[in-house]
Amino acid sequence: MRLLMVEDEKYMAEAVAQVLKKNNYTVDLAYNGEDGLDCGLSGIYDIIILDIMLPKMDGINILKELRKNGIETPVILLTARGEIEDKVRGLDSGADDYLAKPFHIDELLARLRALGRRKAKSLINDGILSYGDIKLNLHTLQLECGSKEAVLTLKESQLLELLIKRNGIIVSKDNIIEKLWGYDTDAEENRVEIYISLLRKKLAQLDSRVYIQTIRGAGYVLKTAKDGQ
Numbered sequence: 001m002r003l004l005m006v007e008d009e010k011y012m013a014e015a016v017a018q019v020l021k022k023n024n025y026t027v028d029l030a031y032n033g034e035d036g037l038d039c040g041l042s043g044i045y046d047i048i049i050l051d052i053m054l055p056k057m058d059g060i061n062i063l064k065e066l067r068k069n070g071i072e073t074p075v076i077l078l079t080a081r082g083e084i085e086d087k088v089r090g091l092d093s094g095a096d097d098y099l100a101k102p103f104h105i106d107e108l109l110a111r112l113r114a115l116g117r118r119k120a121k122s123l124i125n126d127g128i129l130s131y132g133d134i135k136l137n138l139h140t141l142q143l144e145c146g147s148k149e150a151v152l153t154l155k156e157s158q159l160l161e162l163l164i165k166r167n168g169i170i171v172s173k174d175n176i177i178e179k180l181w182g183y184d185t186d187a188e189e190n191r192v193e194i195y196i197s198l199l200r201k202k203l204a205q206l207d208s209r210v211y212i213q214t215i216r217g218a219g220y221v222l223k224t225a226k227d228g229q
């Protein structure tokens, strides 16, 4: 699981990140609100741990901005102890859980496991992503369009999942590399192009109206052709 922690108290953030890494999480840190929002918008995280009081942009506004942009990544908000108002505002803004600071690391680990389980469960119940005329089953990697179907490879499925979840927002090649191969990778941009082309072929085989548009210098975006086009 890949986590993003947005927390301006660097020393605390790094200490928490170390423990999380020992517990087999991959952790990226952002130390201010703007960087946190940029990272969150990449859509590559499984859970975001978000402090409320942050320089440049506060946690509640980051959360609102993420949800507005279709990013449904589960969010744990970090609130100062007893700030009931923060909790209410946070939950209203689409947070999945909150934790009062200072917290014990075991408490955070327990919340992360619970959110991870909840996410896994919702995927089992509802592991089908739809966009336009296609349906992608995240468990069987089957892609359906009307009565036709094709089976995707894991990487093709991960790529299509990312494009669908971004819902009309451009996905950069860097985002795709991070999602499919992780940050510590020497994967090059031409590998992204290969997978985009494989995915385009499968969409064409299914006669889907959904297509991947290349935005030169920016990335890719999923679109669906309108009637008569």
Ligand code: CA
Residues within 6 Å of the ligand: 007, 008, 009, 051, 052, 053, 054
């Ligand atoms: Ca803070």
